[in-house]
Amino acid sequence: MRLFARLRPRGRPNPCVRLVVSACGSLRFALLVALLATGCNERYWVCAAVDEAASGLVPRRLSETGLYEDRATDRMAGNVRSYRPQFPLWSDGAEKKRWVSLPDGSHIDTDDMDNWRFAAGTKFWKEFTRDGVRVETRLMAKVGAGDEDWVFMSYLWNADGTDAVAAPYGAIDARGTAHDVPAANECASCHRGRTSRVLGFSAIQLSELSQVGEIALANLSDEGLTKSRVDRTFVVPGDDTERAALGYLHANCGDCHNQSRPSAAGPRCFEPRNELDLWLRTGALASVEDTPTYQTVFDRFAERGHPDQSGIVRRISQRGFGSMPCVGSERIDEEGVALLRRWIAEL
Amino acid sequence: MQRRSFVLPLVWSLFATLSRAESPAIDEPAAPEGGPLAAPSETRAELSSLLGFASSPFFVPEFPEVSGQVLLLRTAVARRIAPSVWLGLTMPLALTSIRQPAGSYVDEAAWGNPALAIQHDWSGFTEAGVGFLSVARASLGLPLTEHGPRASQMANRALALADALQALREPSPYTPGVASLTLAYRVDLASGPWLFGPGLSVPLLVRLGEAELPSTQTRAIGLRPRADLRALYYPKRWFGVGAEGSLTFDVVRVTEPIRPDDARQRVQPSLRPEIVFDGRRFRVVLSCLVPIGGPVRGSAGCGADAALRF
Numbered sequence: 001m002r003l004f005a006r007l008r009p010r011g012r013p014n015p016c017v018r019l020v021v022s023a024c025g026s027l028r029f030a031l032l033v034a035l036l037a038t039g040c041n042e043r044y045w046v047c048a049a050v051d052e053a054a055s056g057l058v059p060r061r062l063s064e065t066g067l068y069e070d071r072a073t074d075r076m077a078g079n080v081r082s083y084r085p086q087f088p089l090w091s092d093g094a095e096k097k098r099w100v101s102l103p104d105g106s107h108i109d110t111d112d113m114d115n116w117r118f119a120a121g122t123k124f125w126k127e128f129t130r131d132g133v134r135v136e137t138r139l140m141a142k143v144g145a146g147d148e149d150w151v152f153m154s155y156l157w158n159a160d161g162t163d164a165v166a167a168p169y170g171a172i173d174a175r176g177t178a179h180d181v182p183a184a185n186e187c188a189s190c191h192r193g194r195t196s197r198v199l200g201f202s203a204i205q206l207s208e209l210s211q212v213g214e215i216a217l218a219n220l221s222d223e224g225l226t227k228s229r230v231d232r233t234f235v236v237p238g239d240d241t242e243r244a245a246l247g248y249l250h251a252n253c254g255d256c257h258n259q260s261r262p263s264a265a266g267p268r269c270f271e272p273r274n275e276l277d278l279w280l281r282t283g284a285l286a287s288v289e290d291t292p293t294y295q296t297v298f299d300r301f302a303e304r305g306h307p308d309q310s311g312i313v314r315r316i317s318q319r320g321f322g323s324m325p326c327v328g329s330e331r332i333d334e335e336g337v338a339l340l341r342r343w344i345a346e347l
Numbered sequence: 348m349q350r351r352s353f354v355l356p357l358v359w360s361l362f363a364t365l366s367r368a369e370s371p372a373i374d375e376p377a378a379p380e381g382g383p384l385a386a387p388s389e390t391r392a393e394l395s396s397l398l399g400f401a402s403s404p405f406f407v408p409e410f411p412e413v414s415g416q417v418l419l420l421r422t423a424v425a426r427r428i429a430p431s432v433w434l435g436l437t438m439p440l441a442l443t444s445i446r447q448p449a450g451s452y453v454d455e456a457a458w459g460n461p462a463l464a465i466q467h468d469w470s471g472f473t474e475a476g477v478g479f480l481s482v483a484r485a486s487l488g489l490p491l492t493e494h495g496p497r498a499s500q501m502a503n504r505a506l507a508l509a510d511a512l513q514a515l516r517e518p519s520p521y522t523p524g525v526a527s528l529t530l531a532y533r534v535d536l537a538s539g540p541w542l543f544g545p546g547l548s549v550p551l552l553v554r555l556g557e558a559e560l561p562s563t564q565t566r567a568i569g570l571r572p573r574a575d576l577r578a579l580y581y582p583k584r585w586f587g588v589g590a591e592g593s594l595t596f597d598v599v600r601v602t603e604p605i606r607p608d609d610a611r612q613r614v615q616p617s618l619r620p621e622i623v624f625d626g627r628r629f630r631v632v633l634s635c636l637v638p639i640g641g642p643v644r645g646s647a648g649c650g651a652d653a654a655l656r657f
Contacts, residue, residue, distance in 0.1 A: 045451050170449065171410070186448070186450075
C-alpha cells in the first residue's frame with residue numbers, strides 16, 4: 001500500500017501517471033478482494049471454531065455461576081469483589097461493572113508482576129449496560145492449573161432481567177441495542193495475547209486508588225490475596241496527557257500489540273505483526289522513553305507533532321477495513337482519538 | 348454463413364443461463380438445420396465458481412443479519428437421454444468465512460441441496476432468419492442440507508450467505524430443510540452478432556425441517572419466482588460480452604427475517620455483466636453478480652464458469 005501511496009501524483013498530474021495510478025488502484029482493489037475472499041486474511045481475523053466441550057464446563061445460566069447470592073435483588077455472593085481498572089477498555093460507550101472471585105484459601109501468584117497467575121476456580125465477571133439496557137455479563141473461569149485453562153462465556157440477559165443465558169455464539173444488536181455480544185471463541189482475540197489471559201486485573205491496572213469496597217493493588221496483600229507481599233504501586237510515567245495516552249494504548253491495543261505474546265496452537269482471531277509493543281510493563285516505567293510504547297511507536301506508526309500523519313491515529317479514527325481495534329468495536333472512541341491526537345501533537 | 352455464426356453462441360447460451368439455475372448442466376439441442384454442429388455431444392460437465400462478499404437478513408433474534416466472505420462452487424453433469432432431452436445432477440458447495448458478532452471470522456463449509464433435472468429443448472429459425480432456442484426444464488431439489496445446531500445456526504448462516512451472494516436468484520440449493528420443484532422456461536433469439544431473450548424460473552419450496560426456529564418465522568411453503576432478460580453481443584464468433592438483468596420476487600418465504608424492515612423487502616433486482624468465450628468443446632464465462640438494492644444489497648461477487656462437452 002505504501003508503494004501505491006508513493007505513486008499518487010502531486011501537483012498537476014500527468015495523464016500517463018493518472019492512468020498508472022488508476023490501474024494500480026484497481027489492481028489493489030482486486031487483490032484486496034481476492035485476498036479477503038480466498039481466506040488469505042486468516043492470519044488476522046479468523047478464529048478457531050467455538051469449543052463446545054469447553055463451553056459445557058460453565059453453567060448455562062449466569063445465576064448459577066456464583067456471582068450472586070440473590071439474583072432477584074442483585075446481592076453479590078460473599079466472596080465476590082468488585083474492581084475497576086484505571087485504564088478501561090473502550091466498549092462502544094457501554095457502562096461496565098467488574099467482579100472477581102478467588103477460591104477460598106487461594107492466592108494470586110504475583111512472582112511475574114506482569115503476568116499474574118490465578119488458581120483453578122478463579123472467576124471474573126464483567127457486566128455491560130448499553131443505552132440503559134443491561135445486555136450481557138461475561139465470565140472468565142479458570143478451570144485448570146495451566147495458563148491456557150480459561151473458559152470464556154457471554155451470558156445474554158433475558159428481556160425481563162431475571163437472568164442471563166449462556167450465548168456461546170454471541171448475538172448481534174442484543175436486546176434491541178447496538179451492542180454485539182462476542183462469541184466465546186472471539187474472546188481469544190484479546191485474552192490470549194497475554195500469558196495471564198486476565199487483562200484488566202493487573203499490577204498496573206489496579207495501581208490507582210479505588211472506590212470503597214473495590215479491590216486495588218494497595219489492599220490485595222493486606223487482605224492476604226497475593227502469594228507474596230506487594231508493597232508498592234506502579235505509576236505510569238509522564239504528564240497527564242502522556243499517562244492517559246500510554247494507559248489508553250495499553251488497555252485498548254497492548255493485549256494484541258505486544259512482543260511477549262504467548263505462542264498459540266491454533267488461530268486466535270487476530271495475529272498482528274509485532275513491530276509495535278503497546279503493553280506497559282512494571283519494570284519499564286522509569287520514564288516515558290523507557291516504555292515499549294515510545295520505543296516502538298515512533299516514528300513508524302506515529303510522527304511526533306503530527307497527528308494527521310500518524311497511522312495510529314488514522315487507524316482508530318475509522319471503522320471498517322483497516323480500522324483499530326479490528327474486533328469488538330463499531331463506534332469510534334472520540335475521546336480516545338482526541339487524547340491520542342493531543343498526545344502526539346504535544347510531543 | 349451469417350446463420351452459422353450465431354449457432355454456437357446460441358447453443359452455449361442455453362448452458363450459460365440455465366446451468367446457473369437449479370438445473371444440471373445442459374448441452375446443445377439438436378443442431379438447427381444447416382447449423383455447424385455436426386457431432387452433438389452426449390455428456391457435459393461443468394464447474395462454476397462465484398467469489399465475493401455477502402450480507403443477508405437472518406432468522407433468529409441473536410442473529411438478525413449475517414455477513415461474510417463466500418466461495419460458491421457448483422459441479423454439474425448432464426447426459427442426453429433422447430434427441431432433445433437431458434437428465435442431469437447438480438451439487439452446490441458453499442465455503443464461507445462468517446463474520447462473528449465482535450468482527451472476527453469463523454470458517455464454515457456447507458453443502459447445498461443437490462438437484463436432479465430433466466430438460467427439453469427446441470431450436471430452429473424463424474422465417475425471418477432469426478435463430479431461436481427454447482428450453483423448458485423441471486428440477487427436483489433434494490432436502491439434504493443441514494441446519495446446524497440451534498444455538499449456532501452455522502450451516503444456516505453459511506447457506507444464507509450463499510443465497511445472498513447469488514442475489515437470491517436460486518433459493519432451492521441454499522435453503523436448508525426444504526424439498527423443491529422448479530419449473531423454468533427460457534427462449535433465446537439470435538440475430539447477427541446479437542443474442543438476447545427472456546427467462547422465467549418458478550421454484551416451489553416445501554419445508555420439511557425447521558431447525559428449531561420459532562414457529563412464527565417459518566412456513567410450510569415458499570415461492571420465489573425470478574424473471575431474467577439477457578443480451579449478449581458477439582464481435583467474434585468465439586467471444587461475447589453482455590449482461591443479464593434479473594428480478595426476484597419473494598412471494599412467500601419459508602423463513603421470515605427477524606427484522607420487520609427486512610421482512611418488508613420482497614423484490615431483489617440484480618445485474619450480471621459477463622464475458623463469454625465459446626469453443627466447440629468448451630465454454631468459459633467470466634462474470635460478476637451485483638444485487639441492486641434489495642435485501643442483500645452490499646453483496647457482490649465475481650466468478651468463472653467452465654464447461655466441457657463431449
